[in-house]
Amino acid sequence: MKKMNNEAVLFVLSELKRNNGTLNDKDLYENVNKALKYVGQEVSPKEFNKLLLILETRGYIRVEGSRKNMRIIKLLKKEANTSGS
Numbered sequence: 187m188k189k190m191n192n193e194a195v196l197f198v199l200s201e202l203k204r205n206n207g208t209l210n211d212k213d214l215y216e217n218v219n220k221a222l223k224y225v226g227q228e229v230s231p232k233e234f235n236k237l238l239l240i241l242e243t244r245g246y247i248r249v250e251g252s253r254k255n256m257r258i259i260k261l262l263k264k265e266a267n268t269s270g271s
Contacts, residue, residue, distance in 0.1 A: 191227065193222060194218060194222060194227070194229050194234075195241065197217075197221045197222060198214065198241065198247075199247075199261065201214060201217045201218055201221070202247065202259060202261040203261060207261040208259070208260050208261070210256055210257065211238070211256065211258075211259055214259050215231065245262060246262060247259055
């Protein structure tokens with residue numbers, strides 16, 4: 187992942203949504219990497235952490251430390267007007 191990987195972003199957000207908006211970082215990394223392998227890609231732990239930082243600064247997720255060497259990733263609810271009215 188040399189630049190922002192759109193597939194990785196989609197897999198992170200959809201995996202969080204599938205797990206009720208909360209997942210620990212190790213499980214999220216494993217699930218995202220498993221999904222990326224189906225499309226012929228993968229992401230290193232360093233790239234995954236960078237992706238989480240980007241998503242957090244853009245307001246899509248929150249990363250919270252819960253225990254030593256474990257972080258909880260939470261999907262934030264973005265208000266979006268998609269009704270068209």
